[in-house]
Amino acid sequence: MVKLNSDLVNLSGNYLFSEIGHRVQAYKAAHPEKRVISLGIGDVTRPLPPVVTEAMAKAAREMGEPGGFHGYGPDQGYSFLRQAIAQAHYRDRGVEVSPEEIFISDGAKTDCGAIGELFGRENRVAICNPAYSVYVDTSVMAGRAGGYDEKTGRWTDLIPLDCHAETGFLPQIPSQKADLIYLCSPCNPTGVAFDRENLAKWVDYANENGSIILFDGAYEAFITSPEVPRSIYEIPGAGTCAIELRSFSKTAGFTGVRCGYTVIPQALKRGGVSLIDLWRRRQATKSNGVSYITQRGAEAACTPLGQAQLKTNIAYYQRNATALKAGLTDLGLRAYGGVDAPYLWVETPHRTPSWDFFTRLLEGPGLVVTPGAGFGPGGEGYIRLTAFGSHEDTLEALERLKEVLS
Ligand code: PLP
Numbered sequence: 001m002v003k004l005n006s007d008l009v010n011l012s013g014n015y016l017f018s019e020i021g022h023r024v025q026a027y028k029a030a031h032p033e034k035r036v037i038s039l040g041i042g043d044v045t046r047p048l049p050p051v052v053t054e055a056m057a058k059a060a061r062e063m064g065e066p067g068g069f070h071g072y073g074p075d076q077g078y079s080f081l082r083q084a085i086a087q088a089h090y091r092d093r094g095v096e097v098s099p100e101e102i103f104i105s106d107g108a109k110t111d112c113g114a115i116g117e118l119f120g121r122e123n124r125v126a127i128c129n130p131a132y133s134v135y136v137d138t139s140v141m142a143g144r145a146g147g148y149d150e151k152t153g154r155w156t157d158l159i160p161l162d163c164h165a166e167t168g169f170l171p172q173i174p175s176q177k178a179d180l181i182y183l184c185s186p187c188n189p190t191g192v193a194f195d196r197e198n199l200a201k202w203v204d205y206a207n208e209n210g211s212i213i214l215f216d217g218a219y220e221a222f223i224t225s226p227e228v229p230r231s232i233y234e235i236p237g238a239g240t241c242a243i244e245l246r247s248f249s250k251t252a253g254f255t256g257v258r259c260g261y262t263v264i265p266q267a268l269k270r271g272g273v274s275l276i277d278l279w280r281r282r283q284a285t286k287s288n289g290v291s292y293i294t295q296r297g298a299e300a301a302c303t304p305l306g307q308a309q310l311k312t313n314i315a316y317y318q319r320n321a322t323a324l325k326a327g328l329t330d331l332g333l334r335a336y337g338g339v340d341a342p343y344l345w346v347e348t349p350h351r352t353p354s355w356d357f358f359t360r361l362l363e364g365p366g367l368v369v370t371p372g373a374g375f376g377p378g379g380e381g382y383i384r385l386t387a388f389g390s391h392e393d394t395l396e397a398l399e400r401l402k403e404v405l406s
Contacts, residue, residue: 007143016133016374017041020358024368031366037393037400038368039324039385042188042343046316048253048297049309055300056257059293070292075284077104077261081295084302085261089246095233097263101276103283104298106290107260108218108247112182113138114286115214115243115262118278119180126159126178128171130189130375130382132216135182153377162378163190169336169345170198173205181206183232184216186223189375189384190345191337195227199235206241210270213242218260221251221314223340239265243275250342252301252310259290259298317342320394321387327398328385331405342387345372349405351381358383365400 020040028036062068076082082099090097105111112134121143127135139145139158146157154160159178161171169190171183183202186193194202206213215232223230232238244263248254264276300306321338328335334347348357354371361367361383370386372379387394 005141007141010145010148011137011140012148016370019374020368020370023359024362027362034366036362036366036368037389037397039389039394039397040368040370042250042386042388043255044250044253044313044317044388045390046253046313048257049301049306049313051300051303051306051309052252052297056293056297059296063292073289073292073295075287075289076280077102077289078292078295078299081299081302082261084299088302088307090231090233093230093234095231097231097233098266101263101265103262103264103279104290104295105260105262105287106258107249107254108216108245108262109134109260111245111260111262112214112216113141114282115245115279116142116144116180117282118275119212123179124157124159124177126161126174126181127376128182128184128187129154129160129162129377130372130379131182132184132188133375135184135214136376153373160376160378164378165334165336165347168192170194173201177209177211179211181211181213182216183213184218186219186228186341187337187343188219188341189343189370189372189379191339191341191343191384192345193223193225193228193340195225196229196235199229199232200237203232203235203237203241207237211241212268212270212275213238214245215242216245218245218247219250219341219343220246221310222318222342224318225340228340233263233265239267241268243268248298248301251314252298252306253313254294254298254301257294257297259294316391317387320389320391323391323394324385324387324398327395328401331398331402333405338387344385344387346383346385348372348381348383354380354383361401361404365403367397367400 082102086099125139125144145155159174163169163171169192220230232242247260264279268275324344325338336345338344354373358371370384372382
């Protein structure tokens with residue numbers, strides 16, 4: 001009989017957002033008259049900037065002309081996009097990343113998991129608790145997580161970096177040696193971000209221990225605080241210990257278009273092997289890249305006009321985040337994040353279990369939030385709210401919360 005992939009079989013339950021989706025659909029089907037508002041799933045809602053759609057429309061027309069047709073693109077992504085990223089996202093901000101170090105992908109989710117293929121199965125992986133569930137799930141799929149402990153909700157072989165309110169939800173350096181470390185800043189789900197000093201501690205730790213940091217910067221466009229670095233490469237020494245994962249999803253509204261990129265520095269080597277060469281080899285075999293049309297759209301997002309248009313959308317979401325933070329605080333709730341990120345991490349009243357509070361909000365005022373426990377046991381007693389809704393819905397959501405809490 002065919003043997004199934006036991007690492008995949010090992011994964012318990014549904015992907016978090018599929019589970020929320022099922023529950024919300026079931027509720028809507030039973031209550032068609034009710035308008036449900038979602039501050040749950042982290043999808044953007046603002047339309048794409050015009051400069052992006054124009055570039056994609058032009059690229060689509062080009063594809064229909066004899067001289068403009070593009071077939072398979074380069075494995076690593078078109079150089080026009082890699083150059084645009086190197087300029088707009090790094091050089092213009094005083095960070096040197098060369099286009100050769102950038103790999104275009106269909107999004108950071110793909111790369112967050114796939115990047116693990118660079119490393120041996122025996123590596124110990126450190127992951128924040130709570131964290132974006134893809135880090136844990138893909139570590140399980142790669143056979144690096146060990147067994148699931150039902151009692152604690154933890155995986156036996158992962159090194160948990162528990163994030164608490166007392167330490168501002170920033171992970172602390174572990175006592176055990178970690179080989180691979182997923183860090184996300186600004187963080188999904190807690191909405192907090194590393195300042196330079198705290199991130200430098202991790203870079204130093206990684207260089208001292210030969211570890212590699214997988215730095216997820218999917219939300220860098222939301223950073224407003226001057227002390228928060230937008231790239232890990234702003235920290236001295238990061239070039240020898242960090243891979244950066246980035247996305248156009250939340251920065252440019254590409255959740256449905258699909259484009260992201262991964263930076264692997266030339267200087268990043270282990271055992272004399274260059275990780276950039278290894279990744280290039282892996283990509284050449286496993287990926288045929290991202291469409292020409294998409295890459296032209298992403299390039300437009302990197303131009304000065306594109307950056308200006310994106311800022312309007314980001315500012316819209318930031319206004320929601322500010323309103324949420326103020327409104328939640330007025331309601332007497334403890335809310336974290338929401339300054340350098342589109343997420344607010346909110347303690348439930350009396351630390352009510354997060355799925356219970358989720359159900360109470362869905363079945364009461366018809367409000368969808370994300371239960372913190374879905375991000376790991378450290379998320380119990382919290383919910384995550386996003387600033388990606390319309391401004392009207394954000395304000396309405398606050399009103400509905402007030403109903404439940406009063
Ligand atoms: N990384 C984090 C922390 C995220 O929250 C998300 C999406 O929600 C992603 C990566 C995935 O981004 P993409 O749409 O580029 O796959």
